[in-house]
Amino acid sequence: MVGIVSYGFYVPQYRIKVEEIAGVWGKEPIHVLSSLGIEEKAVAAIDEDSLTMAFESVSMALSSVKLKKDDIRAIFFGSETPPYVVNPASTILAEFLGIDHHYLASDTQFACKAATGAIITAASLVSSQFTSNALVIASDKANAKPHDPLEYTASSGSVSLLLGNKNIMLEIVAMSSFSSDTPDFWRREGIRYPSHGGRFTGKPSYFYHIQNSASDLLKKQHLKPSDFAYGIFHMPNGRFPREISTTLGFTKKQIEPSLVVRSLGNSYTASALMGLVSVLEVAKPNDLIFFASYGSGAGSDAFIFKVTQNIKDKRQEFRKKIENKTYIDYQNYLKFMRNL
């Protein structure tokens, strides 16, 4: 049995409200709220980046387990906003964590599913006994061009997962992936802000890929949405996960606990996984969880997880922690994001 042994998360303290951004650009906040389903988003401070947030989340993930230095022989860092274009963040993290040097390190990129693709790789490395444990870290300080609609949603955060084959709290029952060449969102070398295809990011991109990865997995496992306690879908905004879950047949009750996007925004690689963190705070042993990520470009990884008895020892307090927040204005937001 392979699965998640422990997990950690990091949400920066700062928040900016949608109405603050809308006010700057002369938009009615109610229109933004109704079209994107977002009230506020988390913003990393000026001295934080994807690497510092990754260190925070992975430290939390490892705080509840006792491992020897050489138990972790694989570490993956998935991000759209790595600190370096050339120079791995995964090795920096491993060094700070004191992991023995006999490990495979890899920085992965595939838009918002850079880390969930790495979960499939890491689970396979554990299954093949390449390593007894593997770390997968998702972390982003997502930025957007000022006045781009993305500015309302792109946020900051990190989630880390320790995978293994002993003492697992979340069994990986099955996984599936669906990919195609669909250029809906991109950022070229040397370009500061990402570009996107507007509504093209919806139907032929997000919805098409998740529909395929999810339907394929459900069909192969002979399961239906009503078999699951929770459904979790990538959250580029508040509307898309609601729409895809309805299309697939999940109920509002099944997905509501995962919808942290309304108050935290879209932390890109950490977005769907932050939904998982939210669900794990309330999930019970034997609950089945359906999870589907989405990465522009494009692809979707779908997973079926089963909660084990070990959740009781590994559960992390989430909702209370993210209530520790400080609101900033637009000027400070620009400063924190180094957009000035």
Place this chain on the structure above:
Amino acid sequence: MVSIIGYYTTQFGELWEKSLSDLIEESITGVLRNTRLEVGQIDAIFFANMLAGVLENNLHTPSKIAEIVGVNIPVFRVEAACASGGVAFHLGKNYIEANSGKTILVVGAEKMTDHSPEETTSALSSAASGEEQEAGLTFPGLYALIANYYLSKYHNKEEAMAYVSYKNHFHGSLNDKAQFKRKISIEQILQSPYIAYPIKVLDSSPISDGASALVLSSNPSTIKKIKKSVAVLSSEVSTDTISLNKRKRLDEILATKLASDKAFSRARLKRSDIDIAELHDCFTIAELLAMEDIGFWKKGEAGNRINELETMYGNNGELVVNTSGGLKAAGHPVGATGIKQIGEIFLQLTEQAKNRQVKNTKFGLAHNVGGSGGTAVITILGV
């Protein structure tokens, strides 16, 4: 006499999986299938398109169409901004009148959604006065100036414009080829965000992909084989200054008035003879102006009369306007728009308009405008 003997339109909308060539091919294949004509029976093609050269670096489209269709006949590209379709139709009609017995295709197509809204808006602005472009005026801005002046002069509220959108969205809900098939309320329109005061998002036609095609002929044997045909009673083009600041009046589109007068004179019809019309509602204010400039309503009346919705399908008015959904709801793939307008009148007059069919229609009119009134085309058809 030139007759329209067939029509086909693709779906209008965000057709991401289709290129400009795909759309052209679908429309030509579709109209040939509808008319049971072979490519070899077509003597010439008139092609309306505005933006391919600017957005796609794609010109010399006549040769590309020759390749798509597999012909060596004359193919002409026509550009007159949003009136490209109407002008292509006008030239096609003239071509047949000068070459009796010929059968031609008039095709309009536009591919707009592969580009960012900024790129497309900038490309569309190429149809405006350079001086006004430099002043920062886009087409929403130009029509907003007109709307502000009109509403102020005739003491109308923004609600008057909203009724145009309300009516045309209702019509769009009856047209399976329309980009927007959703009915919207007056409240939704009034609450939609401003893009250039007093014009709101729901006062504005969208950016669209699509292609439409017509077959025109004066060949008696070809026309005889087709059961459903309509006569082209007139097709008239007028132009005016491209710059808004050079116009004498801001509450009218002079080119529309001039083209209308010529078209009605040539068709020997009165305004009251028209049962069905497709008017160029790129922004809702444009339909109000068109109702007056064509002469259906008196100048200054539109803002009050539109509230009564007498031109809405199902209200038993003497004239029904924009049953296709207009540019507002059916969509506005620029080069295709003028062809779709004439095609909609063709469908109505030949009783092929399905669930939006207006009863007992004999005469119909299509009104196609380029820019903010620099070009206007009026086409009158009859059965």
